[in-house]
Amino acid sequence: MSRPRGRRIGIGAALIATLAGLALVPTLARRDDVVNFVFIVLLSITLAESWNILGGYAGQVNLGHAAFFGTGALVTRALWTAGANVVLAMLAGAAVAVLFGLAIGVPAFRLRGAYFAIGTLVLAEILRITIGNLLPEISTLPTATITRYRLADRYYLALVLAAVAVASVALLSRSRAGLGMRAVREDEDAAEASGVGALRLKLIALALSTALAGLAGGLFAYYHISYYPQHPFAPHWTFDALLITYIGGVGTLHGPVLGAVFYTFLKEYLAIHWVDFHLLIFGVLFMTIVLALPGGLVDLAGRGRRWMTHSSCPRQPP
Amino acid sequence: MLEVRDLAAAYGDLAALSGATLTVGGGEIVALVGPNGAGKSTLLKCISGLLRPRSGAISSQGRDLLALHPHEIVEQGLALVPEGRRLFGQMTVEENLALGAFSARARAEQRSSLDRVYQLFPVLEERRRQLSRTLSGGQQQMVAIGRALMTAPRLLMLDEPSLGLAPRVVASIFETLGAINRSGVSVLLVEQNVRAALRLARRAYVLEGGRVVGEGRARDLLDDAHVRRAYLGPLAAQ
Amino acid sequence: MSVLAQQLLLGVLIGGLYGLAAAGLSLVFGVLRVLNVAHGDLIMLGGYGAFWLFALLGLDPFLSLLLVVPAALAAGALLYWGLFASVVRFHDETRIKNSLLVSFGLALAVHALAVRLWTADERSITTSYGGEVLTVAGLAVPRVRLLSLLVAFGLIACVHLLLTRWRWGRAIRATAEDWQAALLVGIDVRKAYLLAFAIGTALAGAAGSLVSVGYSISPSIGLEWTLKALIVVVLAGLGSMVGTFVGGILLGLAEAVSAAAFGGPYREVVGLVIILVVLVARPQGLFGRS
Numbered sequence: 112m113s114r115p116r117g118r119r120i121g122i123g124a125a126l127i128a129t130l131a132g133l134a135l136v137p138t139l140a141r142r143d144d145v146v147n148f149v150f151i152v153l154l155s156i157t158l159a160e161s162w163n164i165l166g167g168y169a170g171q172v173n174l175g176h177a178a179f180f181g182t183g184a185l186v187t188r189a190l191w192t193a194g195a196n197v198v199l200a201m202l203a204g205a206a207v208a209v210l211f212g213l214a215i216g217v218p219a220f221r222l223r224g225a226y227f228a229i230g231t232l233v234l235a236e237i238l239r240i241t242i243g244n245l246l247p248e249i250s251t252l253p254t255a256t257i258t259r260y261r262l263a264d265r266y267y268l269a270l271v272l273a274a275v276a277v278a279s280v281a282l283l284s285r286s287r288a289g290l291g292m293r294a295v296r297e298d299e300d301a302a303e304a305s306g307v308g309a310l311r312l313k314l315i316a317l318a319l320s321t322a323l324a325g326l327a328g329g330l331f332a333y334y335h336i337s338y339y340p341q342h343p344f345a346p347h348w349t350f351d352a353l354l355i356t357y358i359g360g361v362g363t364l365h366g367p368v369l370g371a372v373f374y375t376f377l378k379e380y381l382a383i384h385w386v387d388f389h390l391l392i393f394g395v396l397f398m399t400i401v402l403a404l405p406g407g408l409v410d411l412a413g414r415g416r417r418w419m420t421h422s423s424c425p426r427q428p429p
Numbered sequence: 430m431l432e433v434r435d436l437a438a439a440y441g442d443l444a445a446l447s448g449a450t451l452t453v454g455g456g457e458i459v460a461l462v463g464p465n466g467a468g469k470s471t472l473l474k475c476i477s478g479l480l481r482p483r484s485g486a487i488s489s490q491g492r493d494l495l496a497l498h499p500h501e502i503v504e505q506g507l508a509l510v511p512e513g514r515r516l517f518g519q520m521t522v523e524e525n526l527a528l529g530a531f532s533a534r535a536r537a538e539q540r541s542s543l544d545r546v547y548q549l550f551p552v553l554e555e556r557r558r559q560l561s562r563t564l565s566g567g568q569q570q571m572v573a574i575g576r577a578l579m580t581a582p583r584l585l586m587l588d589e590p591s592l593g594l595a596p597r598v599v600a601s602i603f604e605t606l607g608a609i610n611r612s613g614v615s616v617l618l619v620e621q622n623v624r625a626a627l628r629l630a631r632r633a634y635v636l637e638g639g640r641v642v643g644e645g646r647a648r649d650l651l652d653d654a655h656v657r658r659a660y661l662g663p664l665a666a667q
Numbered sequence: 668m669s670v671l672a673q674q675l676l677l678g679v680l681i682g683g684l685y686g687l688a689a690a691g692l693s694l695v696f697g698v699l700r701v702l703n704v705a706h707g708d709l710i711m712l713g714g715y716g717a718f719w720l721f722a723l724l725g726l727d728p729f730l731s732l733l734l735v736v737p738a739a740l741a742a743g744a745l746l747y748w749g750l751f752a753s754v755v756r757f758h759d760e761t762r763i764k765n766s767l768l769v770s771f772g773l774a775l776a777v778h779a780l781a782v783r784l785w786t787a788d789e790r791s792i793t794t795s796y797g798g799e800v801l802t803v804a805g806l807a808v809p810r811v812r813l814l815s816l817l818v819a820f821g822l823i824a825c826v827h828l829l830l831t832r833w834r835w836g837r838a839i840r841a842t843a844e845d846w847q848a849a850l851l852v853g854i855d856v857r858k859a860y861l862l863a864f865a866i867g868t869a870l871a872g873a874a875g876s877l878v879s880v881g882y883s884i885s886p887s888i889g890l891e892w893t894l895k896a897l898i899v900v901v902l903a904g905l906g907s908m909v910g911t912f913v914g915g916i917l918l919g920l921a922e923a924v925s926a927a928a929f930g931g932p933y934r935e936v937v938g939l940v941i942i943l944v945v946l947v948a949r950p951q952g953l954f955g956r957s
Contacts, residue, residue, distance in 0.1 A: 230946050393772075500853045504853060580853055
């Protein structure tokens with residue numbers, strides 16, 4: 112989609128300004144919890160965009176996303192606490208996640224639609240239970256590492272990762288692969304019939320999706336001082352990614368970003384009175400969006416803009 | 430009995446009907462013939478409510494059928510025997526027929542309707558406890574027609590009843606359709622077997638490319654040059 | 668040996684509840700072709716219904732079924748109208764996908780609400796006869812669980828009769844087979860959908876009640892029971908209430924065997940592995956009509 116040059120410069124400038132602003136947060140913020148908050152937003156953006164690639168662009172609803180997040184966390188934690196450089200450990204974690212994803216992808220993609228969703232959910236649950244049984248003890252960083260802990264390191268890594276995630280999705284959506292994926296999403300049989308290799312595209316989407324999820328998991332392992340090894344495999348990570356993506360706008364670039372900010376805000380600031388309050392709101396919002404506003408909040412904003420400029424939106428024939 | 434005016438329908442972007450008009454009078458047998466893909470099935474689907482047309486009008490005895498839900502159209506007395514029979518395969522002959530009398534109006538006449546059906550198709554009474562998917566093609570067609578008769582219809586519509594059936598069976602079924610008509614039920618018959626259809630019907634329409642290209646008395650159409658060449662000649666597919 | 672036999676017996680006892688839980692899901696999926704992943708949360712609500720009727724009014728949980736089932740029936744009707752009536756306008760894959768998504772949102776919302784209202788604590792109903800145990804052939808049979816099994820079977824049998832003898836029950840079965848043919852014989856398919864969904868929800872509510880008395884409930888049992896129901900439905904296939912009940916018992920037995928062989932922590936895994944194997948061995952899904 113080509114935009115007029117002036118507009119593109121404007122968007123570029125805005126992006127640079129945003130990144131610069133975000134980069135300054137650790138130095139400017141006086142309280143740690145502000146940095147923590149933005150960190151979580153950035154992590155959520157990465158997780159949501161990673162889900163968005165397979166679920167939004169390729170149209171394959173993956174309910175086992177947590178399995179890749181967890182795998183990344185597991186491998187990263189193990190390598191990093193054994194002495195490896197954290198970035199290398201995260202890359203290793205992502206690599207293992209991708210391999211795992213591709214291994215199950217080929218049989219899993221024989222299932223269509225909801226059966227793929229159920230299958231992935233079941234697989235993730237099996238993994239979570241198994242990890243929980245094999246590694247029931249809490250994983251805590253050694254004291255030496257804790258004293259050296261710098262939140263800013265985690266923060267900048269999160270910023271870079273989120274930028275990479277968003278950039279990947281942006282590049283993908285403009286690429287031929289991205290177009291092919293959208294064709295598969297609309298109608299897989301029709302796409303296959305017109306020569307689009309559906310399985311290959313789904314595997315590409317899966318690889319990219321799991322890589323980013325694995326990296327996000329690695330970041331989680333780097334950030335938290337102690338957690339139960341099965342925790343990053345818990346289905347709520349998948350559900351968070353789904354909620355954020357759909358409410359923001361599934362299959363769009365900035366939808367998950369918008370959703371992540373909204374979601375994290377609601378979660379962190381309303382947790383005071385009611386721990387899972389954000390889930391009630393998001394559950395209801397989610398249902399509303401699926402039934403009435405498939406484009407998510409991004410679409411709502413678009414409709415608002417169109418309404419204000421009085422341009423008519425041609426209605427789909429029933 | 431039935432009035433269809435300027436009906437246009439499409440599947441997505443594919444236009445299937447572009448302005449079809451026909452009528453069926455009370456007590457008539459009317460045939461609708463034409464090649465594959467002409468829109469005959471689509472027309473029946475629109476009348477029975479399974480497909481929403483893009484434009485046009487369908488009415489029966491003064492009522493606008495387009496405003497009705499499919500099951501309400503059945504209540505009005507219009508019954509469709511769909512292409513491929515569409516029986517409830519996991520149920521017995523008896524159960525299929527019983528379901529035909531689902532609407533309130535049909536239920537009132539259920540006993541007598543059933544007697545009628547068994548009279549017309551004695552083999553169904555013999556096999557009434559048999560699972561319908563284990564029946565032969567011809568017997569399944571009988572169940573399908575019987576089930577439609579159980580709805581106590583004023584107009585019986587059939588979509589390609591002869592499809593996949595042996596000539597002897599087809600002849601027997603067409604004979605029965607005649608008997609049904611003589612008892613007061615109007616019949617709208619969509620058929621690829623043009624010869625048999627035109628022999629049975631009083632009037633007929635020819636549908637090609639989504640519109641009516643010919644109409645008249647069935648006997649006259651049998652002699653029509655275009656019809657003979659397209660549908661009845663030695664080169665035409667039977 | 669007798670330890671294994673005891674485990675198998677307990678497996679059968681809970682298997683009956685798995686079957687009841689699955690029956691509701693099977694009905695909904697079989698007739699509406701809609702996947703309600705909030706089914707387990709409806710079970711959870713049924714459990715809390717029975718729990719509070721017992722805690723606040725002292726109503727015996729088996730008796731309170733007389734209240735829970737009609738309430739669940741009504742709730743099912745409301746849920747259908749509010750959420751799924753628009754989803755069924757789609758065809759096939761989109762319908763299943765959208766129903767999965769909508770019910771996902773429902774599950775989250777219901778779960779969050781339950782946590783707020785009743786906290787995350789586990790609850791269980793302990794009646795005066797709750798601790799009684801019958802001894803049959805050297806095996807201990809908890810009376811409450813045996814009663815639950817019988818009630819579960821009774822409910823399944825009721826639904827089976829409804830589907831075969833009741834006019835609308837036959838209409839529901841016809842709709843499940845071929846909704847267009849059902850329309851053509853004068854069945855209002857929308858009504859059939861509504862009834863099927865309501866009955867399915869009623870079965871879920873009943874299952875929940877029985878779970879709260881013989882076992883325990885908490886807001887988080889939703890996902891667990893949805894998965895159990897799914898496993899049994901995939902295993903047993905669609906179309907038979909009694910078959911689903913038997914499938915539930917089989918799952919209960921499989922879990923008992925797995926726990927005996929691999930240890931308690933892996934009890935849950937066997938069912939999940941079963942569903943995965945079945946789903947992958949039949950790429951069209953077990954739900955595909957042969």
